[in-house]
Amino acid sequence: xxxxxxxxxxxxxxxxxxxxxxxxxxxxxxxxxxxxxxxxxxxxxxxxxxxxxxxxxxxxxxxxxxxxxxxxxxxxxxxxxxxxxxxxxxxxxxxxxxxxxxxxxxxxxxxxxxxxxxxxxxxxxxxxxxxxxxxxxxxxxxxxxxxxxxxxxxxxxxxxxxxxxxxxxxxxxxxxxxxxxxxxxxxxxxxxxxxxxxxxxxxxxxxxxxxxxxxxxxxxxxxxxxxxxxxxxxxxxxxxxxxxxxxxxxxxxxxxxxxxxxxxxxxxxxxxxxxxxxxxxxxxxxxxxxxxxxxxxxxxxxxxxxxxxxxxxxxxxxxxxxxxxxxxxxxxxxxxxxxxxxxxxxxxxxxxxxxxxxxxxxxxxxxxxxxxxxxxxxxxxxxxxxxxxxxxxxxxxxxxxxxx
Amino acid sequence: xxxxxxxxxxxxxxxxxxxxxxxxxxxxxxxxxxxxxxxxxxxxxxxxxxxxxxxxxxxxxxxxxxxxxxxxxxxxxxxxxxxxxxxxxxxxxxxxxxxxxxxxxxxxxxxxxxxxxxxxxxxxxxxxxxxxxxxxxxxxxxxxxxxxxxxxxxxxxxxxxxxxxxxxxxxxxxxxxxxxxxxxxxxxxxxxxxxxxxxxxxxxxxxxxxxxxxxxxxxxxxxxxxxxxxxxxxxxxxxxxxxxxxxxxxxxxxxxxxxxxxxxxxxxxxxxxxxxxxxxxxxxxxxxxxxxxxxxxxxxxxxxxxxxxxxxxxxxxxxxxxxxxxxxxxxxxxxxxxxxxxxxxxxxxxxxxxxxxxxxxxxxxxxxxxxxxxxxxxxxxx
Numbered sequence: 001x002x003x004x005x006x007x008x009x010x011x012x013x014x015x016x017x018x019x020x021x022x023x024x025x026x027x028x029x030x031x032x033x034x035x036x037x038x039x040x041x042x043x044x045x046x047x048x049x050x051x052x053x054x055x056x057x058x059x060x061x062x063x064x065x066x067x068x069x070x071x072x073x074x075x076x077x078x079x080x081x082x083x084x085x086x087x088x089x090x091x092x093x094x095x096x097x098x099x100x101x102x103x104x105x106x107x108x109x110x111x112x113x114x115x116x117x118x119x120x121x122x123x124x125x126x127x128x129x130x131x132x133x134x135x136x137x138x139x140x141x142x143x144x145x146x147x148x149x150x151x152x153x154x155x156x157x158x159x160x161x162x163x164x165x166x167x168x169x170x171x172x173x174x175x176x177x178x179x180x181x182x183x184x185x186x187x188x189x190x191x192x193x194x195x196x197x198x199x200x201x202x203x204x205x206x207x208x209x210x211x212x213x214x215x216x217x218x219x220x221x222x223x224x225x226x227x228x229x230x231x232x233x234x235x236x237x238x239x240x241x242x243x244x245x246x247x248x249x250x251x252x253x254x255x256x257x258x259x260x261x262x263x264x265x266x267x268x269x270x271x272x273x274x275x276x277x278x279x280x281x282x283x284x285x286x287x288x289x290x291x292x293x294x295x296x297x298x299x300x301x302x303x304x305x306x307x308x309x310x311x312x313x314x315x316x317x318x319x320x321x322x323x324x325x326x327x328x329x330x331x332x333x334x335x336x337x338x339x340x341x342x343x344x345x346x347x348x349x350x351x352x353x354x355x356x357x358x359x360x361x362x363x364x365x366x367x368x369x370x371x372x373x374x375x376x377x378x379x380x381x382x383x384x385x386x387x388x389x390x391x392x393x394x395x396x397x398x399x400x401x402x403x404x
Numbered sequence: 405x406x407x408x409x410x411x412x413x414x415x416x417x418x419x420x421x422x423x424x425x426x427x428x429x430x431x432x433x434x435x436x437x438x439x440x441x442x443x444x445x446x447x448x449x450x451x452x453x454x455x456x457x458x459x460x461x462x463x464x465x466x467x468x469x470x471x472x473x474x475x476x477x478x479x480x481x482x483x484x485x486x487x488x489x490x491x492x493x494x495x496x497x498x499x500x501x502x503x504x505x506x507x508x509x510x511x512x513x514x515x516x517x518x519x520x521x522x523x524x525x526x527x528x529x530x531x532x533x534x535x536x537x538x539x540x541x542x543x544x545x546x547x548x549x550x551x552x553x554x555x556x557x558x559x560x561x562x563x564x565x566x567x568x569x570x571x572x573x574x575x576x577x578x579x580x581x582x583x584x585x586x587x588x589x590x591x592x593x594x595x596x597x598x599x600x601x602x603x604x605x606x607x608x609x610x611x612x613x614x615x616x617x618x619x620x621x622x623x624x625x626x627x628x629x630x631x632x633x634x635x636x637x638x639x640x641x642x643x644x645x646x647x648x649x650x651x652x653x654x655x656x657x658x659x660x661x662x663x664x665x666x667x668x669x670x671x672x673x674x675x676x677x678x679x680x681x682x683x684x685x686x687x688x689x690x691x692x693x694x695x696x697x698x699x700x701x702x703x704x705x706x707x708x709x710x711x712x713x714x715x716x717x718x719x720x721x722x723x724x725x726x727x728x729x730x731x732x733x734x735x736x737x738x739x740x741x742x743x744x745x746x747x748x749x750x751x752x753x754x755x756x757x758x759x760x761x762x763x764x765x766x767x768x769x770x771x772x773x774x775x776x777x778x779x780x781x782x783x784x785x786x
Contacts, residue, residue, distance in 0.1 A: 001413070001473065002406040003705045021786040074405055085784075268783035275779070285779065295774035299719040303695035310698050313407040327691045391680070393687035398663050400686065401678035 003309075009078045016057075016082040023051060023088075029269070030087045030358070031262065031371035037216045037356075041089075042171060046126060048090035053124030058091070059098055066106065066114065067122025073316050077257045077309070084261035087368075090124070091258075094168035097121040097130035099255070101176045104194075104247035108235035117174070117196070131172035131199070133163040133179075133221060141388045143178075144189035144241065148223065150179035157181075157233070159197065159226040167382075169206050169219035172199050177223075182238050192240040196232040197223070213355055213374050255383070256308035256328040263301050263335055266372055269365045270294065270343050284346065293342045300335050307331055323397035326389035333380040340376050343369035407698065409477075416459075416474055420481035423454065428485045430749045436488045437607035441565050443489045452520025457494065461502065465510055466518035472499075472642070476649045476704035480697075483653025486752055488608065490523045490562035492650065492763075496643045497524035497570050500587075504627035504635050509589070513568070525566040526639050527557040527590075527613060535640060535765045537581035537633055542615060543574040544586060546622075551575070553588060553618040559762065563599050563611035566592045570639075571615070576630050587632040589624040590615075606759035641717040643764035645703045648724035651760050652700045655693045655731045658753040662686065662735040669740075676738075685734050692727045699723055715777040718770040725767045729757050 005013075020028070052058040053067075061076045062068025071079075083091045092098050102121050105114055120128035139146040148161025159179060169175070175197040182191030197204070203226035209218040235243045271294060274285035284290055311324040344351035350364045355374060358367045380386055394400040409417065427447050436444050451457065459474045461467020475495055482491065498517050501509060516522040532539040542555025553573055563569065569590045576584025590597065598614040627635050663686055666677030676682050703716040732754040736743035743750050761767070 001409060001701060001705050003702050004709075005405060017784070017786055086786075271778050271781065272783065285775075291775035291778075292768070292771040294778060295771035296722070298774055298778060299722045302716075302719050303692075303699055303723055306698035306702050307691075307695050309405060310407050310694070313405060317408075327694065330687070331691050331695065387680070387684070390684040390687040393690055394677075394680075394683035397690050398677075398683075398686055400663070400667065400683050401675055403678050403680045403683045 005074065005078065008072075009074050012075055013078050013082055015055075016079065016088075017086070019051075019055065020082075020086040020088060023048070024086070027366075028087065029265070029366040029368050030089065031266075031368045031375065037214075045089040046093070046124070046129075048088060049093045049124035050090075051124075052088070052090060053122060058093070058124050059102060059122040062102060062106070062118070062122060066102070066118040073312050077312050080257040081261040081264075084258040085265045087262070087265070093121070093124060094129040094131060094171050096132040096168070096172075096176055097128050097174075100132075100247060101130045101174075104176075104243065105234065107247055108194075108243050110231075112231065113196070113234065127173045129168065129172045130174045130176055131166050131169040131219075131221075133166060133175045133177035133197070135165045136162060137164055141385055144187075144192070146178055146180060146192065148177070148179045149183070150181050150193060150195060152181075152230075153227070156227050156229050157195065159195070159203075159223040159228060161223050163221045163223075164218075165209070165382075166206075166219045166221045167217055169199070169221050170208060170216070175199055175204075175221070178240055178244065181240075185238075189241040191238050192244075193237050194234040194240040194243060195228060196234060197226060197228055201226050201228065203227075211374075211378065215356070215374075255325065256304075256311065256332060259332040259336070259379075260301070260304050260308050262372075263304065263332070263339055266339055266343060266368055267294070267297055267301055269368060270297075270346055273365060274346055290346060293345070297335075297339050297342055300338065304328070304331055304335050323393045323395075326384070326392040327397065329384065330386055330389045330393065333376065333386055336372060336376040336379060340369065340373035344373050407701070413473065413477055416470075417477050417481060419454065420456075420478050421484075423450070424481055424485040424487060428487045430752065433486055433488060433752060442562070442607070442609035443565060447487070448489060449520050451489070451491070452518070455518075456491070457498075457520055458514070458518030460495075460499065461514050461518055466515035471708040473701075473704045473708040475646055476700060479646045479649035480653035480656075480700070483650035483655075484657040486654060486657075486756065490525065490565060492643070492646055493525040493562045493566070494523055495646065496526055496639050497568070499642050500526075500570060500626060500635055500639055503638060504587075509626070513589075522567045523562060523565055524568045524570065525560060525562045525592075526643075527560045527563065527569045527571045528636065528639070529559050530555070530557055533559060533762070535636075535769055537585060537636070540572055540574055540581070540585060542571070544588065544620065546575070549622055551586075551588065551620045551622065551625075553590065553615045553620055555615050557611075557613040557615075559602065559610045560613050561608065561610050561763070563592065563613055564601050564609055568592055569597075569613075570626060570635075572632060572636055575632075578630075582633040584630050585632040585636065586629045587626040587635045588620045589626055590618060590620055594618055604759060606756045608756075608759050610759075637714075640764055641714055642707070644717045644721040644770070645700065645707060645713075647760065647763045648696070648720040649700045649704065651724040651728045652693070652697045654753055654756065654760070655689075655696065655728050658731055658735045658750060659686065659689050659693055661750060662689075662738050665739055682738060685738065689731050689734060692723075693731065696720075696723050696727045715774060718765075718773040718777070721765055721770045722767050722774065725761045725770075728760055732757050 056069045059068045060071035136146050150157045150159050177195045177197050181193040185191040203224040205222040207220045208216045275283050277284045307328050311321050314321050347364050353362045355367045355370045455468050458467030459470040462469050530539050544551040544553045569592050571588045571590045575586040578584040596616045596618045600612045601609045667675050669676045699720045703720045706713040735750050736754050739750050742748050
């Protein structure tokens with residue numbers, strides 16, 4: 001048993017902090033910029049992606065021949081943790097490409113596909129920005145219920161259907177699309193295939209979906225007789241579900257470390273803030289209710305850290321984590337919710353300020369606390385609601401009967 | 405970074421598991437609860453033969469030179485089987501003797517502990533039932549070569565079976581409550597030491613102890629006179645982590661038991677574990693328990709490796725206190741009315757909630773300690 005990082009990881013941590021100091025404005029703090037509501041934010045995000053790629057960090061765990069540097073899972077964890085702690089924009093470049101399209105292509109793609117699609121992702125290019133077409137109006141938690149059709153037509157496929165909650169759809173060059181190729185299968189999850197769709201194709205329509213704070217991250221995407229070449233099928237026809245499950249398990253584990261970094265930063269900011277702000281003639285941190293709440297949050301965030309590390313440790317032993325990523329997600333959702341509630345309590349009336357005005361004179365801590373507060377319900381449903389994740393924990397972690 | 409046990413640690417865990425499953429089934433736990441002593445002498449002797457008591461002592465003092473983490477592993481297994489024993493009390497005292505005792509004291513006391521001949525307990529808390537220095541009113545005044553000890557301790561674990569106690573007393577009147585504290589090694593059989601067992605729900609037999617002008621030679625001071633608070637801090641830190649390891653094991657066992665029940669108990673023609681109302685509660689427990697388990701290992705490793713560990717010890721204890729209570733309540737409820745009965749073993753775990761929470765500091769106490777650490781903490785800078 002050994003709970004400290006090696007020299008390699010500590011060196012990387014130092015390098016990332018030097019990078020942050022050199023490349024980001026002093027006191028930079030931004031939560032949830034990735035998909036960029038405003039165009040100038042997105043431009044800055046892509047600029048940073050490029051710089052991260054130049055350092056070899058953007059896709060560090062990928063093999064060298066695809067533009068990575070074969071970094072270990074622990075190095076990747078440190079990178080994700082630090083980049084979210086310092087809120088470096090552009091680390092996921094629209095989420096999908098870096099996080100799961102690349103790794104899935106490496107597992108199931110043809111040589112041609114790998115050569116064509118991987119380098120732009122690894123280089124942080126606009127052509128490496130992907131969105132993911134999974135969710136549909138009637139395929140949310142019941143994702144296998146998807147209705148979007150792909151019909152073979154000569155040397156290509158014709159796509160028809162609608163996707164929804166498509167993060168970064170308005171920024172993406174490509175869509176990683178799940179569509180039904182065989183509607184007549186005994187089970188819903190058979191007959192699904194994965195395709196690559198050029199978002200510039202004729203017949204693709206993207207409509208923004210604004211969240212309740214007016215933030216544009218999601219979209220709905222319509223596919224009307226969109227023709228794609230047969231070469232854009234990924235892996236085997238009708239085997240899409242199994243490919244997804246396999247690549248997902250490889251990918252899931254790396255999500256948590258970023259969430260921990262983000263929570264830790266907000267906690268640190270709140271501790272600092274309560275030491276500086278005075279209430280009743282003494283620092284707010286001296287208020288027993290506030291200091292105990294911060295202590296509780298600190299304890300929960302530490303528990304989150306060890307859970308995430310344990311998942312990564314399991315992956316380093318070539319074991320596929322099954323329920324652990326779900327466990328870590330449920331825990332993060334709880335941590336983020338409680339942290340946001342404690343944080344807004346600390347900010348008091350100032351927590352009402354609109355998060356889109358990050359530089360207003362009423363905004364405290366660059367709006368990071370309110371951003372978390374308004375984001376956590378969305379984060380809790382993204383990539384699997386808490387309820388779905390608990391079903392996975394029950395079924396695979398506790399070996400209970402399937403409950404749905 | 406490595407979450408895996410070493411070969412040696414795995415052996416310790418395996419042998420502890422086998423031994424406790426065999427020697428300490430639930431009927432045994434119930435039998436011990438009803439006994440006067442509150443522990444089983446036969447099991448205690450065998451534990452000593454297995455080398456558990458001396459596991460962290462150096463060889464010259466009758467031990468095998470292991471590390472703190474070995475104790476963490478043992479406590480976790482004891483927690484799973486809810487073994488009632490004075491092991492934790494004895495170990496917290498032993499670790500203090502190893503750290504602060506003179507060579508003479510180590511030679512005198514450690515071998516007997518290793519052989520299972522001596523039981524020790526820390527006598528810390530008083531009427532205020534607080535682990536804070538301000539709660540210590542028992543005092544000792546120097547008279548020639550002796551100190552005279554006077555006062556009352558309450559909720560001292562295992563005192564009715566202990567041979568020795570580490571008694572924390574006030575020896576000076578200083579402005580800060582932490583100053584002027586001394587730790588005395590007291591013979592529990594001293595006629596002026598009156599021990600009375602407090603009836604508790606956990607049947608763990610904590611005691612009220614009256615020290616009526618108990619004479620203690622100056623040579624029986626552990627560490628330095630008036631500077632004993634450091635030792636109390638040490639006991640609280642080590643004790644918190646070891647108690648949390650026990651609680652982590654107990655939580656794991658309570659969930660396992662309840663999960664088995666949820667698979668077997670059929671209503672509406674289905675096992676109740678197939679209902680999300682039940683399944684999601686069990687899933688939450690698993691998540692919390694695994695978080696606790698790895699926090700315990702992390703803290704145990706930090707202490708073994710010699711890193712500062714006060715913050716981690718308090719974090720672990722807060723999580724242990726809260727997770728164990730939540731888990732026990734939900735486990736009892738999942739068992740339905742059955743869980744409410746004396747017959748059902750889940751009650752054995754539930755009955756230990758308050759006992760485990762109090763030992764080495766409740767949540768408010770440790771949150772305050774976390775806050776004090778956070779006050780000193782400065783975030784990473786660029």
